[in-house]
Amino acid sequence: MSHHLELELKNAAKRLANTRKVTVLTGAGISVASGIRPFRGKGGLWEKYDPEVVVNIANFRRSPADAWLMLREIVGVIAVADPNPAHLAITMLQKMGLVRCIITQNVDGLHQKAGSREVVEFHGSTSRVVCLECNAIYPLADVDLGVVPPPCFNCGGLLKPDAVFFGEPIPPAALLRARVESQQCDAMLVIGTSGMVEPAASLPALARSSGALIIEVNPEPSWLTTTAVDIFLQGKAEEIMPLLLAEIEKG
Ligand SMILES: [Zn+2]
Incomplete structure (x- = not known):
């Protein structure tokens, strides 16, 4: 030192x-x-995925199944971090x-x-998901990501990681x-x-x-x-x- x-x-x-x-x-x-790599840093997931595309609310709403295929890998990496x-x-x-x-x-x-x-x-946090229809919030761990996009337990609506995406306030x-x-x-x-x-x-x-x-x-x-x-x-x-x-x- x-x-x-x-x-x-x-x-x-x-x-x-x-x-x-x-x-x-x-x-x-x-x-x-x-x-956990920063968006603009070298290495990790963000060399594979462009955050402005993957973590973008308009893209997510347009094709949630495609978005979730990428998102489940990203939230999976974060979920096991210590x-x-x-x-x-x-x-x-x-x-x-x-x-x-x-x-x-x-x-x-x-x-x-x-x-x-x-x-x-x-x-926000990727440790939770939020329903875009009824605003219910669930722990990510409760969601089966074998099904994309995962449906809301309450209303069947679209679940999204409860993190702020590009295009959201x-x-x-x-x-x-x-x-x-x-x-x-x-x-x-x-x-x-x-x-x-x-x-x-x-x-x-x-x-x-x-x-x-x-x-x-x-x-x-x-x-x-x-x-x-x-x-x-x-x-x-x-x-x-x-x-x-x-x-x-x-x-
Ligand atoms: Zn719902």
Whole structure:
């Protein structure tokens, strides 16, 4: 570990230790070590499938059976993924009373699998399906994907992964809560997101203008680093977060 990073970790830990209102904002970078590739990253399923085509609501409605043949492979990969040390460190910080809520852009459900609560899902989750006719929601695990498209248990309507597809709006309740949690936190931990894409992009600035300390964890500096960040911890989420947790536990 570089001397600079060591000092920054101590600085971040010291300033976080006395707060009880930390909001965490996570993006694709936190789940890479769990084997889930970001849309625009190299390797994995997204070299085989174009997300703008597969995860597109107009295409899904037009040919749901074809869409499900691809989607069941994608949701299958996500369903067997395990949380990594970054997700687990956040859960520990929540158990210690520091973290109040987690706003995530990810659809993988790994924060909940790691035991975190109060997770605001901007883009929904592939751990559930939703009926496009009656809005019933079921766990993905209850659905037989040997039949495509799978029918709703309630009305026979079309089931879709409960993740936000291209062409669909962000759930308004998640958006509202994310804004409130950003305005009311003492500190925001931004992990594994470059902060380029709305609506997540404006949350660190919103938190900062409300007086919160902003800490960023990313492998490389991002657009946020120079515009909204007080402390930048450079490295992979699964490496930095356990180190930060250990510093806070030292007290
Ligand atoms: Zn239904």
